[in-house]
Amino acid sequence: MAATKDPRPCSIADALALVGEKYSLLVLREVCLGNGRFDQLVRNIGAPRDILAARLRRLVDAGILTKRVYSERPQRFEYRATQAGLELEPVLMTLKEWGDRHLRRGTGLPMVVEHSCGHALVPVVTCRACGDEVRHQDLTAHPQAPGWTLTGPTAA
Amino acid sequence: MAATKDPRPCSIADALALVGEKYSLLVLREVCLGNGRFDQLVRNIGAPRDILAARLRRLVDAGILTKRVYSERPQRFEYRATQAGLELEPVLMTLKEWGDRHLRRGTGLPMVVEHSCGHALVPVVTCRACGDEVRHQDLTAHPQAPGWTLTGPTAA
DNA sequence: GGGGAGGGTTTGATTTTCCAACCCTTCCGG
DNA sequence: CCGGAAGGGTTGGAAAATCAAACCCTCCCC
Known part of the structure:
Protein backbone atom coordinates (compact mmCIF):
# COMPACT_ATOMS: atom_id res chain seq x y z
CA MET A 1 0.00 0.00 0.00
CA ALA A 2 2.80 2.39 -0.78
CA ALA A 3 1.62 5.94 -1.15
CA THR A 4 1.42 5.43 -4.85
CA LYS A 5 3.57 8.36 -5.78
CA ASP A 6 5.08 9.57 -2.58
CA PRO A 7 7.64 12.02 -3.81
CA ARG A 8 9.56 11.84 -0.59
CA PRO A 9 12.07 9.15 0.19
CA CYS A 10 11.01 8.34 3.73
CA SER A 11 11.46 5.43 6.08
CA ILE A 12 8.08 6.08 7.64
CA ALA A 13 6.38 5.77 4.26
CA ASP A 14 8.43 2.68 3.45
CA ALA A 15 7.62 1.05 6.75
CA LEU A 16 3.94 1.79 6.29
CA ALA A 17 4.09 0.33 2.82
CA LEU A 18 4.99 -2.96 4.47
CA VAL A 19 2.93 -2.97 7.63
CA GLY A 20 0.46 -0.16 7.12
CA GLU A 21 -2.23 -2.10 5.33
CA LYS A 22 -5.40 -2.86 7.18
CA TYR A 23 -4.94 -5.70 9.70
CA SER A 24 -1.17 -6.04 9.30
CA LEU A 25 -0.29 -4.52 12.63
CA LEU A 26 -3.08 -6.44 14.32
CA VAL A 27 -1.58 -9.62 12.93
CA LEU A 28 1.68 -8.60 14.51
CA ARG A 29 -0.08 -7.92 17.80
CA GLU A 30 -1.49 -11.43 17.84
CA VAL A 31 1.71 -13.06 16.74
CA CYS A 32 3.64 -11.24 19.45
CA LEU A 33 1.10 -12.57 21.95
CA GLY A 34 1.76 -16.07 20.70
CA ASN A 35 -1.49 -16.47 18.79
CA GLY A 36 0.04 -17.35 15.47
CA ARG A 37 -2.40 -19.87 14.03
CA PHE A 38 -4.60 -19.01 11.13
CA ASP A 39 -7.93 -19.50 12.80
CA GLN A 40 -6.81 -17.75 15.96
CA LEU A 41 -5.86 -14.80 13.81
CA VAL A 42 -9.20 -14.86 12.04
CA ARG A 43 -11.09 -14.94 15.32
CA ASN A 44 -8.99 -12.47 17.26
CA ILE A 45 -8.59 -9.91 14.53
CA GLY A 46 -11.92 -10.28 12.81
CA ALA A 47 -10.43 -10.09 9.34
CA PRO A 48 -11.80 -11.90 6.31
CA ARG A 49 -9.87 -15.10 5.75
CA ASP A 50 -8.74 -14.22 2.23
CA ILE A 51 -7.41 -10.83 3.26
CA LEU A 52 -5.66 -12.36 6.20
CA ALA A 53 -4.02 -14.94 3.94
CA ALA A 54 -2.79 -12.14 1.69
CA ARG A 55 -1.39 -10.15 4.63
CA LEU A 56 0.38 -13.18 6.01
CA ARG A 57 2.02 -13.88 2.67
CA ARG A 58 3.17 -10.29 2.48
CA LEU A 59 4.55 -10.22 6.00
CA VAL A 60 6.38 -13.48 5.45
CA ASP A 61 7.83 -12.18 2.17
CA ALA A 62 8.92 -9.04 3.95
CA GLY A 63 10.79 -11.05 6.56
CA ILE A 64 8.58 -9.90 9.40
CA LEU A 65 6.95 -13.26 10.03
CA THR A 66 7.93 -16.84 9.38
CA LYS A 67 5.62 -19.75 8.74
CA ARG A 68 6.54 -22.74 10.84
CA VAL A 69 5.20 -26.26 10.82
CA TYR A 70 4.13 -27.17 14.32
CA SER A 71 2.69 -30.49 13.32
CA GLU A 72 3.33 -32.85 10.43
CA ARG A 73 0.43 -35.19 9.88
CA PRO A 74 -1.87 -33.45 10.10
CA GLN A 75 0.18 -30.65 8.66
CA ARG A 76 -0.41 -27.52 10.69
CA PHE A 77 1.24 -24.13 10.57
CA GLU A 78 1.95 -21.29 12.87
CA TYR A 79 3.21 -17.82 12.16
CA ARG A 80 5.91 -16.32 14.32
CA ALA A 81 7.62 -12.98 14.41
CA THR A 82 11.17 -12.76 13.13
CA GLN A 83 13.65 -10.50 14.87
CA ALA A 84 12.54 -7.68 12.58
CA GLY A 85 8.97 -8.39 13.53
CA LEU A 86 9.71 -8.37 17.23
CA GLU A 87 11.40 -5.03 16.80
CA MET B 1 -11.17 1.53 9.02
CA ALA B 2 -11.91 -0.34 12.18
CA ALA B 3 -11.28 -4.02 11.85
CA THR B 4 -14.92 -4.49 11.03
CA LYS B 5 -15.59 -7.05 13.70
CA ASP B 6 -12.56 -7.10 15.88
CA PRO B 7 -13.75 -9.19 18.78
CA ARG B 8 -11.06 -7.85 21.02
CA PRO B 9 -11.37 -4.59 22.83
CA CYS B 10 -7.93 -3.16 22.11
CA SER B 11 -6.36 0.25 22.16
CA ILE B 12 -4.08 -0.67 19.30
CA ALA B 13 -7.06 -1.56 17.13
CA ASP B 14 -8.88 1.57 18.20
CA ALA B 15 -5.89 3.79 17.49
CA LEU B 16 -5.46 2.19 14.08
CA ALA B 17 -9.13 2.76 13.38
CA LEU B 18 -8.40 6.46 13.65
CA VAL B 19 -4.97 6.83 12.12
CA GLY B 20 -4.38 3.52 10.38
CA GLU B 21 -5.99 4.35 7.07
CA LYS B 22 -3.77 4.86 4.11
CA TYR B 23 -2.02 8.26 4.20
CA SER B 24 -3.21 9.29 7.66
CA LEU B 25 0.12 8.86 9.37
CA LEU B 26 1.89 10.51 6.46
CA VAL B 27 -0.41 13.49 6.91
CA LEU B 28 0.68 13.60 10.50
CA ARG B 29 4.32 13.41 9.46
CA GLU B 30 3.91 16.43 7.24
CA VAL B 31 1.88 18.37 9.75
CA CYS B 32 4.49 17.72 12.42
CA LEU B 33 7.09 19.06 10.02
CA GLY B 34 5.04 22.21 9.59
CA ASN B 35 3.75 21.44 6.12
CA GLY B 36 0.10 21.77 6.89
CA ARG B 37 -1.36 23.29 3.73
CA PHE B 38 -3.53 21.29 1.44
CA ASP B 39 -1.39 21.50 -1.66
CA GLN B 40 1.80 20.85 0.29
CA LEU B 41 0.19 17.72 1.64
CA VAL B 42 -0.87 16.64 -1.82
CA ARG B 43 2.62 17.15 -3.19
CA ASN B 44 4.60 15.74 -0.30
CA ILE B 45 2.44 12.70 0.35
CA GLY B 46 1.37 11.94 -3.19
CA ALA B 47 -2.20 11.20 -2.19
CA PRO B 48 -5.25 11.85 -4.38
CA ARG B 49 -6.85 15.15 -3.40
CA ASP B 50 -10.23 13.66 -2.58
CA ILE B 51 -8.79 10.99 -0.33
CA LEU B 52 -6.63 13.55 1.38
CA ALA B 53 -9.66 15.76 1.99
CA ALA B 54 -11.47 12.80 3.55
CA ARG B 55 -8.51 11.97 5.80
CA LEU B 56 -8.16 15.54 6.93
CA ARG B 57 -11.84 15.70 7.86
CA ARG B 58 -11.50 12.51 9.83
CA LEU B 59 -8.36 13.59 11.66
CA VAL B 60 -9.94 16.92 12.53
CA ASP B 61 -13.08 15.19 13.78
CA ALA B 62 -10.94 12.85 15.85
CA GLY B 63 -9.21 15.81 17.51
CA ILE B 64 -5.83 14.98 16.07
CA LEU B 65 -5.61 17.98 13.76
CA THR B 66 -7.16 21.41 13.71
CA LYS B 67 -7.95 23.53 10.69
CA ARG B 68 -6.76 27.07 11.10
CA VAL B 69 -7.25 30.10 8.91
CA TYR B 70 -3.89 31.62 8.17
CA SER B 71 -5.26 34.20 5.78
CA GLU B 72 -8.63 35.86 5.40
CA ARG B 73 -9.10 37.27 1.95
CA PRO B 74 -8.08 35.20 0.20
CA GLN B 75 -9.26 32.65 2.68
CA ARG B 76 -6.55 30.09 3.22
CA PHE B 77 -6.27 27.21 5.65
CA GLU B 78 -3.60 25.25 7.38
CA TYR B 79 -3.80 22.04 9.35
CA ARG B 80 -1.94 21.74 12.63
CA ALA B 81 -1.48 18.94 15.10
CA THR B 82 -3.35 19.15 18.39
CA GLN B 83 -1.69 17.96 21.57
CA ALA B 84 -3.09 14.50 20.89
CA GLY B 85 -1.62 14.68 17.39
CA LEU B 86 1.79 15.72 18.64
CA GLU B 87 1.73 12.82 21.04
C1' DG C 1 -18.39 -43.30 6.59
C1' DG C 2 -19.78 -39.05 9.20
C1' DG C 3 -18.21 -35.22 11.47
C1' DG C 4 -14.88 -31.89 13.06
C1' DA C 5 -10.44 -29.22 13.18
C1' DG C 6 -7.09 -26.65 10.69
C1' DG C 7 -5.74 -23.90 6.84
C1' DG C 8 -6.78 -22.05 3.40
C1' DT C 9 -9.11 -20.63 -1.91
C1' DT C 10 -13.04 -19.17 -4.82
C1' DT C 11 -16.90 -16.38 -6.15
C1' DG C 12 -19.61 -12.48 -6.58
C1' DA C 13 -21.33 -8.28 -4.40
C1' DT C 14 -19.90 -4.04 -2.03
C1' DT C 15 -16.58 -0.31 -0.86
C1' DT C 16 -12.59 2.37 -1.55
C1' DT C 17 -9.25 4.35 -4.28
C1' DC C 18 -7.69 6.55 -8.02
C1' DC C 19 -7.32 10.09 -11.48
C1' DA C 20 -8.62 13.73 -14.20
C1' DA C 21 -11.43 17.35 -14.72
C1' DC C 22 -13.91 20.86 -12.85
C1' DC C 23 -15.44 24.78 -9.55
C1' DC C 24 -14.96 28.92 -6.73
C1' DT C 25 -12.64 32.88 -4.74
C1' DT C 26 -9.15 36.14 -4.69
C1' DC C 27 -5.12 38.33 -6.22
C1' DC C 28 -2.22 40.06 -10.12
C1' DG C 29 -0.71 41.96 -14.70
C1' DG C 30 -1.78 44.29 -18.83
C1' DC D 1 -11.93 44.73 -17.82
C1' DC D 2 -9.95 40.26 -19.13
C1' DG D 3 -6.97 36.41 -18.57
C1' DG D 4 -4.25 33.87 -15.67
C1' DA D 5 -2.57 31.66 -11.51
C1' DA D 6 -2.71 30.09 -6.54
C1' DG D 7 -5.15 27.81 -3.00
C1' DG D 8 -8.52 24.54 -1.52
C1' DG D 9 -11.22 21.79 -2.48
C1' DT D 10 -15.61 18.67 -5.12
C1' DT D 11 -17.40 15.53 -8.78
C1' DG D 12 -17.74 11.46 -11.91
C1' DG D 13 -16.54 7.26 -13.62
C1' DA D 14 -13.16 3.47 -14.02
C1' DA D 15 -10.07 0.36 -11.42
C1' DA D 16 -8.74 -2.03 -7.34
C1' DA D 17 -9.39 -3.80 -2.72
C1' DT D 18 -12.45 -5.67 0.67
C1' DC D 19 -16.14 -8.50 2.39
C1' DA D 20 -18.99 -12.64 3.48
C1' DA D 21 -20.20 -16.96 2.57
C1' DA D 22 -19.40 -21.06 0.53
C1' DC D 23 -16.33 -24.37 -0.78
C1' DC D 24 -12.12 -27.58 -0.76
C1' DC D 25 -8.58 -30.67 1.00
C1' DT D 26 -6.20 -33.43 4.51
C1' DC D 27 -6.07 -35.78 8.43
C1' DC D 28 -8.02 -37.46 12.78
C1' DC D 29 -11.66 -39.73 15.57
C1' DC D 30 -15.53 -42.45 16.37
Whole structure:
Protein backbone atom coordinates (compact mmCIF):
# COMPACT_ATOMS: atom_id res chain seq x y z
CA MET A 1 0.00 0.00 0.00
CA ALA A 2 2.80 2.39 -0.78
CA ALA A 3 1.62 5.94 -1.15
CA THR A 4 1.42 5.43 -4.85
CA LYS A 5 3.57 8.36 -5.78
CA ASP A 6 5.08 9.57 -2.58
CA PRO A 7 7.64 12.02 -3.81
CA ARG A 8 9.56 11.84 -0.59
CA PRO A 9 12.07 9.15 0.19
CA CYS A 10 11.01 8.34 3.73
CA SER A 11 11.46 5.43 6.08
CA ILE A 12 8.08 6.08 7.64
CA ALA A 13 6.38 5.77 4.26
CA ASP A 14 8.43 2.68 3.45
CA ALA A 15 7.62 1.05 6.75
CA LEU A 16 3.94 1.79 6.29
CA ALA A 17 4.09 0.33 2.82
CA LEU A 18 4.99 -2.96 4.47
CA VAL A 19 2.93 -2.97 7.63
CA GLY A 20 0.46 -0.16 7.12
CA GLU A 21 -2.23 -2.10 5.33
CA LYS A 22 -5.40 -2.86 7.18
CA TYR A 23 -4.94 -5.70 9.70
CA SER A 24 -1.17 -6.04 9.30
CA LEU A 25 -0.29 -4.52 12.63
CA LEU A 26 -3.08 -6.44 14.32
CA VAL A 27 -1.58 -9.62 12.93
CA LEU A 28 1.68 -8.60 14.51
CA ARG A 29 -0.08 -7.92 17.80
CA GLU A 30 -1.49 -11.43 17.84
CA VAL A 31 1.71 -13.06 16.74
CA CYS A 32 3.64 -11.24 19.45
CA LEU A 33 1.10 -12.57 21.95
CA GLY A 34 1.76 -16.07 20.70
CA ASN A 35 -1.49 -16.47 18.79
CA GLY A 36 0.04 -17.35 15.47
CA ARG A 37 -2.40 -19.87 14.03
CA PHE A 38 -4.60 -19.01 11.13
CA ASP A 39 -7.93 -19.50 12.80
CA GLN A 40 -6.81 -17.75 15.96
CA LEU A 41 -5.86 -14.80 13.81
CA VAL A 42 -9.20 -14.86 12.04
CA ARG A 43 -11.09 -14.94 15.32
CA ASN A 44 -8.99 -12.47 17.26
CA ILE A 45 -8.59 -9.91 14.53
CA GLY A 46 -11.92 -10.28 12.81
CA ALA A 47 -10.43 -10.09 9.34
CA PRO A 48 -11.80 -11.90 6.31
CA ARG A 49 -9.87 -15.10 5.75
CA ASP A 50 -8.74 -14.22 2.23
CA ILE A 51 -7.41 -10.83 3.26
CA LEU A 52 -5.66 -12.36 6.20
CA ALA A 53 -4.02 -14.94 3.94
CA ALA A 54 -2.79 -12.14 1.69
CA ARG A 55 -1.39 -10.15 4.63
CA LEU A 56 0.38 -13.18 6.01
CA ARG A 57 2.02 -13.88 2.67
CA ARG A 58 3.17 -10.29 2.48
CA LEU A 59 4.55 -10.22 6.00
CA VAL A 60 6.38 -13.48 5.45
CA ASP A 61 7.83 -12.18 2.17
CA ALA A 62 8.92 -9.04 3.95
CA GLY A 63 10.79 -11.05 6.56
CA ILE A 64 8.58 -9.90 9.40
CA LEU A 65 6.95 -13.26 10.03
CA THR A 66 7.93 -16.84 9.38
CA LYS A 67 5.62 -19.75 8.74
CA ARG A 68 6.54 -22.74 10.84
CA VAL A 69 5.20 -26.26 10.82
CA TYR A 70 4.13 -27.17 14.32
CA SER A 71 2.69 -30.49 13.32
CA GLU A 72 3.33 -32.85 10.43
CA ARG A 73 0.43 -35.19 9.88
CA PRO A 74 -1.87 -33.45 10.10
CA GLN A 75 0.18 -30.65 8.66
CA ARG A 76 -0.41 -27.52 10.69
CA PHE A 77 1.24 -24.13 10.57
CA GLU A 78 1.95 -21.29 12.87
CA TYR A 79 3.21 -17.82 12.16
CA ARG A 80 5.91 -16.32 14.32
CA ALA A 81 7.62 -12.98 14.41
CA THR A 82 11.17 -12.76 13.13
CA GLN A 83 13.65 -10.50 14.87
CA ALA A 84 12.54 -7.68 12.58
CA GLY A 85 8.97 -8.39 13.53
CA LEU A 86 9.71 -8.37 17.23
CA GLU A 87 11.40 -5.03 16.80
CA LEU A 88 8.10 -3.60 15.67
CA GLU A 89 6.57 -4.47 19.01
CA PRO A 90 7.74 -1.19 20.57
CA VAL A 91 5.77 0.62 17.88
CA LEU A 92 2.70 -1.34 18.88
CA MET A 93 3.26 -0.65 22.55
CA THR A 94 3.68 3.05 21.89
CA LEU A 95 0.51 3.09 19.84
CA LYS A 96 -1.30 1.17 22.57
CA GLU A 97 -0.20 3.70 25.11
CA TRP A 98 -1.52 6.53 22.94
CA GLY A 99 -4.81 4.75 22.54
CA ASP A 100 -5.03 4.00 26.24
CA ARG A 101 -4.57 7.67 27.04
CA HIS A 102 -6.64 9.29 24.33
CA LEU A 103 -9.32 6.78 23.48
CA ARG A 104 -10.18 5.35 26.87
CA ARG A 105 -10.35 8.16 29.33
CA GLY A 106 -11.74 6.52 32.39
CA THR A 107 -12.94 3.35 30.74
CA GLY A 108 -10.43 0.96 32.19
CA LEU A 109 -7.90 -0.70 29.96
CA PRO A 110 -8.77 -3.87 28.08
CA MET A 111 -5.23 -5.18 28.50
CA VAL A 112 -2.24 -4.38 30.61
CA VAL A 113 1.27 -5.45 29.72
CA GLU A 114 3.57 -6.20 32.58
CA HIS A 115 7.26 -5.44 32.29
CA SER A 116 9.87 -7.71 33.82
CA CYS A 117 10.64 -4.97 36.34
CA GLY A 118 7.35 -5.78 37.96
CA HIS A 119 5.39 -2.71 36.92
CA ALA A 120 2.69 -2.24 34.33
CA LEU A 121 4.41 -1.18 31.13
CA VAL A 122 4.02 2.46 30.22
CA PRO A 123 6.22 2.90 27.17
CA VAL A 124 8.15 6.13 26.85
CA VAL A 125 10.05 7.07 23.72
CA THR A 126 13.44 8.47 24.63
CA CYS A 127 16.54 9.73 22.87
CA ARG A 128 19.30 7.14 22.78
CA ALA A 129 21.95 9.80 23.25
CA CYS A 130 20.64 11.73 26.25
CA GLY A 131 17.89 9.51 27.59
CA ASP A 132 15.33 12.29 27.69
CA GLU A 133 11.76 11.72 26.65
CA VAL A 134 11.17 12.73 23.04
CA ARG A 135 8.89 15.72 22.63
CA HIS A 136 7.97 17.60 19.51
CA GLN A 137 9.55 20.88 20.47
CA ASP A 138 12.94 19.24 20.92
CA LEU A 139 13.10 17.94 17.38
CA THR A 140 14.56 19.47 14.25
CA ALA A 141 14.31 17.82 10.86
CA HIS A 142 17.37 17.66 8.61
CA PRO A 143 16.64 16.42 5.10
CA GLN A 144 19.50 14.38 3.67
CA ALA A 145 18.01 13.57 0.31
CA PRO A 146 16.27 15.48 -2.45
CA GLY A 147 12.48 15.59 -2.26
CA TRP A 148 12.43 17.22 1.13
CA THR A 149 11.35 20.80 1.29
CA LEU A 150 10.51 22.06 4.72
CA THR A 151 8.73 25.28 5.37
CA GLY A 152 7.44 25.12 8.89
CA PRO A 153 8.87 25.82 12.34
CA THR A 154 10.39 22.36 12.51
CA ALA A 155 12.47 23.07 9.42
CA ALA A 156 16.19 23.30 9.77
CA MET B 1 -11.17 1.53 9.02
CA ALA B 2 -11.91 -0.34 12.18
CA ALA B 3 -11.28 -4.02 11.85
CA THR B 4 -14.92 -4.49 11.03
CA LYS B 5 -15.59 -7.05 13.70
CA ASP B 6 -12.56 -7.10 15.88
CA PRO B 7 -13.75 -9.19 18.78
CA ARG B 8 -11.06 -7.85 21.02
CA PRO B 9 -11.37 -4.59 22.83
CA CYS B 10 -7.93 -3.16 22.11
CA SER B 11 -6.36 0.25 22.16
CA ILE B 12 -4.08 -0.67 19.30
CA ALA B 13 -7.06 -1.56 17.13
CA ASP B 14 -8.88 1.57 18.20
CA ALA B 15 -5.89 3.79 17.49
CA LEU B 16 -5.46 2.19 14.08
CA ALA B 17 -9.13 2.76 13.38
CA LEU B 18 -8.40 6.46 13.65
CA VAL B 19 -4.97 6.83 12.12
CA GLY B 20 -4.38 3.52 10.38
CA GLU B 21 -5.99 4.35 7.07
CA LYS B 22 -3.77 4.86 4.11
CA TYR B 23 -2.02 8.26 4.20
CA SER B 24 -3.21 9.29 7.66
CA LEU B 25 0.12 8.86 9.37
CA LEU B 26 1.89 10.51 6.46
CA VAL B 27 -0.41 13.49 6.91
CA LEU B 28 0.68 13.60 10.50
CA ARG B 29 4.32 13.41 9.46
CA GLU B 30 3.91 16.43 7.24
CA VAL B 31 1.88 18.37 9.75
CA CYS B 32 4.49 17.72 12.42
CA LEU B 33 7.09 19.06 10.02
CA GLY B 34 5.04 22.21 9.59
CA ASN B 35 3.75 21.44 6.12
CA GLY B 36 0.10 21.77 6.89
CA ARG B 37 -1.36 23.29 3.73
CA PHE B 38 -3.53 21.29 1.44
CA ASP B 39 -1.39 21.50 -1.66
CA GLN B 40 1.80 20.85 0.29
CA LEU B 41 0.19 17.72 1.64
CA VAL B 42 -0.87 16.64 -1.82
CA ARG B 43 2.62 17.15 -3.19
CA ASN B 44 4.60 15.74 -0.30
CA ILE B 45 2.44 12.70 0.35
CA GLY B 46 1.37 11.94 -3.19
CA ALA B 47 -2.20 11.20 -2.19
CA PRO B 48 -5.25 11.85 -4.38
CA ARG B 49 -6.85 15.15 -3.40
CA ASP B 50 -10.23 13.66 -2.58
CA ILE B 51 -8.79 10.99 -0.33
CA LEU B 52 -6.63 13.55 1.38
CA ALA B 53 -9.66 15.76 1.99
CA ALA B 54 -11.47 12.80 3.55
CA ARG B 55 -8.51 11.97 5.80
CA LEU B 56 -8.16 15.54 6.93
CA ARG B 57 -11.84 15.70 7.86
CA ARG B 58 -11.50 12.51 9.83
CA LEU B 59 -8.36 13.59 11.66
CA VAL B 60 -9.94 16.92 12.53
CA ASP B 61 -13.08 15.19 13.78
CA ALA B 62 -10.94 12.85 15.85
CA GLY B 63 -9.21 15.81 17.51
CA ILE B 64 -5.83 14.98 16.07
CA LEU B 65 -5.61 17.98 13.76
CA THR B 66 -7.16 21.41 13.71
CA LYS B 67 -7.95 23.53 10.69
CA ARG B 68 -6.76 27.07 11.10
CA VAL B 69 -7.25 30.10 8.91
CA TYR B 70 -3.89 31.62 8.17
CA SER B 71 -5.26 34.20 5.78
CA GLU B 72 -8.63 35.86 5.40
CA ARG B 73 -9.10 37.27 1.95
CA PRO B 74 -8.08 35.20 0.20
CA GLN B 75 -9.26 32.65 2.68
CA ARG B 76 -6.55 30.09 3.22
CA PHE B 77 -6.27 27.21 5.65
CA GLU B 78 -3.60 25.25 7.38
CA TYR B 79 -3.80 22.04 9.35
CA ARG B 80 -1.94 21.74 12.63
CA ALA B 81 -1.48 18.94 15.10
CA THR B 82 -3.35 19.15 18.39
CA GLN B 83 -1.69 17.96 21.57
CA ALA B 84 -3.09 14.50 20.89
CA GLY B 85 -1.62 14.68 17.39
CA LEU B 86 1.79 15.72 18.64
CA GLU B 87 1.73 12.82 21.04
CA LEU B 88 1.59 10.49 18.06
CA GLU B 89 4.91 11.81 16.85
CA PRO B 90 6.86 9.35 19.02
CA VAL B 91 5.04 6.56 17.20
CA LEU B 92 6.19 8.03 13.90
CA MET B 93 9.75 8.39 15.14
CA THR B 94 9.80 4.81 16.36
CA LEU B 95 8.48 3.61 13.05
CA LYS B 96 11.03 5.73 11.21
CA GLU B 97 13.78 4.19 13.26
CA TRP B 98 12.56 0.70 12.41
CA GLY B 99 12.43 1.61 8.74
CA ASP B 100 15.87 3.17 8.86
CA ARG B 101 17.32 0.00 10.33
CA HIS B 102 15.46 -2.64 8.37
CA LEU B 103 14.65 -1.05 5.06
CA ARG B 104 17.77 0.98 4.35
CA ARG B 105 20.73 -1.10 5.27
CA GLY B 106 23.60 0.90 3.92
CA THR B 107 21.60 3.26 1.75
CA GLY B 108 22.00 6.41 3.80
CA LEU B 109 19.03 7.96 5.48
CA PRO B 110 16.72 10.31 3.60
CA MET B 111 16.17 12.39 6.73
CA VAL B 112 17.78 12.78 10.09
CA VAL B 113 15.99 14.30 13.06
CA GLU B 114 18.12 16.19 15.49
CA HIS B 115 17.30 16.16 19.16
CA SER B 116 17.79 19.23 21.32
CA CYS B 117 20.61 17.43 23.11
CA GLY B 118 22.66 17.91 19.96
CA HIS B 119 22.67 14.34 18.71
CA ALA B 120 20.80 12.69 15.88
CA LEU B 121 17.64 11.25 17.33
CA VAL B 122 17.60 7.50 17.75
CA PRO B 123 14.33 6.78 19.52
CA VAL B 124 14.32 4.05 22.13
CA VAL B 125 11.16 2.78 23.74
CA THR B 126 11.66 2.38 27.46
CA CYS B 127 9.62 1.41 30.49
CA ARG B 128 8.45 4.42 32.49
CA ALA B 129 8.94 2.56 35.75
CA CYS B 130 12.46 1.20 35.40
CA GLY B 131 13.82 3.07 32.41
CA ASP B 132 15.00 -0.08 30.65
CA GLU B 133 14.59 -0.54 26.94
CA VAL B 134 11.46 -2.50 26.11
CA ARG B 135 12.14 -5.92 24.62
CA HIS B 136 9.72 -8.65 23.77
CA GLN B 137 11.01 -11.19 26.22
CA ASP B 138 10.44 -8.82 29.12
CA LEU B 139 6.72 -8.45 28.45
CA THR B 140 3.75 -10.36 29.80
CA ALA B 141 0.21 -9.70 28.68
CA HIS B 142 -2.57 -9.46 31.24
CA PRO B 143 -6.03 -9.30 29.72
CA GLN B 144 -8.40 -7.14 31.76
CA ALA B 145 -11.50 -7.50 29.64
CA PRO B 146 -13.40 -10.36 28.04
CA GLY B 147 -12.44 -11.18 24.48
CA TRP B 148 -8.87 -11.92 25.35
CA THR B 149 -7.74 -15.48 25.20
CA LEU B 150 -4.04 -15.99 25.20
CA THR B 151 -2.39 -19.23 24.39
CA GLY B 152 1.22 -18.49 23.65
CA PRO B 153 4.37 -18.00 25.67
CA THR B 154 3.50 -14.37 26.32
CA ALA B 155 0.29 -15.37 28.02
CA ALA B 156 -0.09 -14.73 31.71
C1' DG C 1 -18.39 -43.30 6.59
C1' DG C 2 -19.78 -39.05 9.20
C1' DG C 3 -18.21 -35.22 11.47
C1' DG C 4 -14.88 -31.89 13.06
C1' DA C 5 -10.44 -29.22 13.18
C1' DG C 6 -7.09 -26.65 10.69
C1' DG C 7 -5.74 -23.90 6.84
C1' DG C 8 -6.78 -22.05 3.40
C1' DT C 9 -9.11 -20.63 -1.91
C1' DT C 10 -13.04 -19.17 -4.82
C1' DT C 11 -16.90 -16.38 -6.15
C1' DG C 12 -19.61 -12.48 -6.58
C1' DA C 13 -21.33 -8.28 -4.40
C1' DT C 14 -19.90 -4.04 -2.03
C1' DT C 15 -16.58 -0.31 -0.86
C1' DT C 16 -12.59 2.37 -1.55
C1' DT C 17 -9.25 4.35 -4.28
C1' DC C 18 -7.69 6.55 -8.02
C1' DC C 19 -7.32 10.09 -11.48
C1' DA C 20 -8.62 13.73 -14.20
C1' DA C 21 -11.43 17.35 -14.72
C1' DC C 22 -13.91 20.86 -12.85
C1' DC C 23 -15.44 24.78 -9.55
C1' DC C 24 -14.96 28.92 -6.73
C1' DT C 25 -12.64 32.88 -4.74
C1' DT C 26 -9.15 36.14 -4.69
C1' DC C 27 -5.12 38.33 -6.22
C1' DC C 28 -2.22 40.06 -10.12
C1' DG C 29 -0.71 41.96 -14.70
C1' DG C 30 -1.78 44.29 -18.83
C1' DC D 1 -11.93 44.73 -17.82
C1' DC D 2 -9.95 40.26 -19.13
C1' DG D 3 -6.97 36.41 -18.57
C1' DG D 4 -4.25 33.87 -15.67
C1' DA D 5 -2.57 31.66 -11.51
C1' DA D 6 -2.71 30.09 -6.54
C1' DG D 7 -5.15 27.81 -3.00
C1' DG D 8 -8.52 24.54 -1.52
C1' DG D 9 -11.22 21.79 -2.48
C1' DT D 10 -15.61 18.67 -5.12
C1' DT D 11 -17.40 15.53 -8.78
C1' DG D 12 -17.74 11.46 -11.91
C1' DG D 13 -16.54 7.26 -13.62
C1' DA D 14 -13.16 3.47 -14.02
C1' DA D 15 -10.07 0.36 -11.42
C1' DA D 16 -8.74 -2.03 -7.34
C1' DA D 17 -9.39 -3.80 -2.72
C1' DT D 18 -12.45 -5.67 0.67
C1' DC D 19 -16.14 -8.50 2.39
C1' DA D 20 -18.99 -12.64 3.48
C1' DA D 21 -20.20 -16.96 2.57
C1' DA D 22 -19.40 -21.06 0.53
C1' DC D 23 -16.33 -24.37 -0.78
C1' DC D 24 -12.12 -27.58 -0.76
C1' DC D 25 -8.58 -30.67 1.00
C1' DT D 26 -6.20 -33.43 4.51
C1' DC D 27 -6.07 -35.78 8.43
C1' DC D 28 -8.02 -37.46 12.78
C1' DC D 29 -11.66 -39.73 15.57
C1' DC D 30 -15.53 -42.45 16.37
